[in-house]
Amino acid sequence: MSAPRLKIFSGNSNRPLAEEICKHVGVPLGEATVTSFPDGESFVKINENIRGQDIYLVQSTCTPTNHHLMELLIMIDAAKRASAQRITAVIPFYGYARQDRKDQPRVPITAKLVADLLTSAGAHRVLTMDLHSQQIQGFFNIPVDHLFASPVLFKYLERFRAENLVVCSPDVGGMKMAAAYAGALGSGLGMVWKKRTSATTVESVNIVGEVAGKDVLIVDDITETAGTLVNAAKLLRENGAQSVRAAVSHALLSPMAYERLRGGTIDELITTNSIPVDPQGLPITVLSVAPLLAEAIVRINNNESVTSLFKVKGF
Numbered sequence: 642m643s644a645p646r647l648k649i650f651s652g653n654s655n656r657p658l659a660e661e662i663c664k665h666v667g668v669p670l671g672e673a674t675v676t677s678f679p680d681g682e683s684f685v686k687i688n689e690n691i692r693g694q695d696i697y698l699v700q701s702t703c704t705p706t707n708h709h710l711m712e713l714l715i716m717i718d719a720a721k722r723a724s725a726q727r728i729t730a731v732i733p734f735y736g737y738a739r740q741d742r743k744d745q746p747r748v749p750i751t752a753k754l755v756a757d758l759l760t761s762a763g764a765h766r767v768l769t770m771d772l773h774s775q776q777i778q779g780f781f782n783i784p785v786d787h788l789f790a791s792p793v794l795f796k797y798l799e800r801f802r803a804e805n806l807v808v809c810s811p812d813v814g815g816m817k818m819a820a821a822y823a824g825a826l827g828s829g830l831g832m833v834w835k836k837r838t839s840a841t842t843v844e845s846v847n848i849v850g851e852v853a854g855k856d857v858l859i860v861d862d863i864t865e866t867a868g869t870l871v872n873a874a875k876l877l878r879e880n881g882a883q884s885v886r887a888a889v890s891h892a893l894l895s896p897m898a899y900e901r902l903r904g905g906t907i908d909e910l911i912t913t914n915s916i917p918v919d920p921q922g923l924p925i926t927v928l929s930v931a932p933l934l935a936e937a938i939v940r941i942n943n944n945e946s947v948t949s950l951f952k953v954k955g956f
Contacts, residue, residue: 706737890913
């Protein structure tokens with residue numbers, strides 16, 4: 642698979658994913674210096690001619706979020722000043738997506754601020770995956786191609802298709818996603834009603850649906866401390882669940898998350914490599930989204946539709 646006038650560069654957030662994308666596209670990873678000065682300032686130099694080229698910059702804004710975001714902005718500016726014809730920011734995980742509204746007085750809408758920064762830096766379009774809120778696409782005044790990890794996850798989850806499978810949402814907001822997975826897997830549907838007590842603590846309160854004697858699959862878009870997943874899993878087991886797995890698009894696992902997962906409440910955590918994930922000996926399965934992103938890049942480069950990449954049987 643190859644495309645004319647196409648070059649892919651990577652920041653430091655997820656270089657292995659960028660290298661895998663390049664293998665699927667059939668082009669070498671572009672040569673660029675992305676480093677920091679002793680005082681922490683980011684420095685970028687593109688080490689090859691990109692004048693008139695179609696440039697794709699792969700960078701997830703994961704930990705350390707601010708540093709990786711700044712790297713991406715500087716890479717965009719460097720590409721713009723090197724006379725790139727078109728610059729696409731490929732952001733497998735879009736940070737600050739949870740700050741997408743004013744839910745209390747005197748707080749920012751940081752997801753919109755990040756969109757403005759990317760546009761002002763010089764990005765012509767954005768390619769991202771599983772935004773925390775769909776409306777974030779509307780924060781941009783440039784085209785946004787929003788992919789879903791569901792085709793990758795569903796291909797793996799098909800092996801768990803069974804009569805006693807129940808797909809469960811860990812909260813009300815995830816019901817649409819859970820319903821899609823339940824429809825695709827031909828399973829039952831449930832929900833855990835939760836109450837958040839702090840940014841890192843969640844108290845699961847009640848279950849809607851029948852889970853006794855069932856194999857339960859919890860689906861969510863993002864987990865950071867695993868509080869929502871583990872508390873939901875505990876409640877499900879207390880109500881008779883036979884097994885509990887979780888499928889999450891983005892696993893930003895903190896030390897607290899690993900500690901909670903070691904409790905064994907969740908039989909398997911299934912996620913993607915949108916950000917680097919270290920299983921640390923835990924039952925964590927990491928699926929690659931490189932083929933999905935690579936196909937999207939090639940289609941964008943060839944000015945073809947990417948709509949079919951949004952779809953999978955049952956979704």
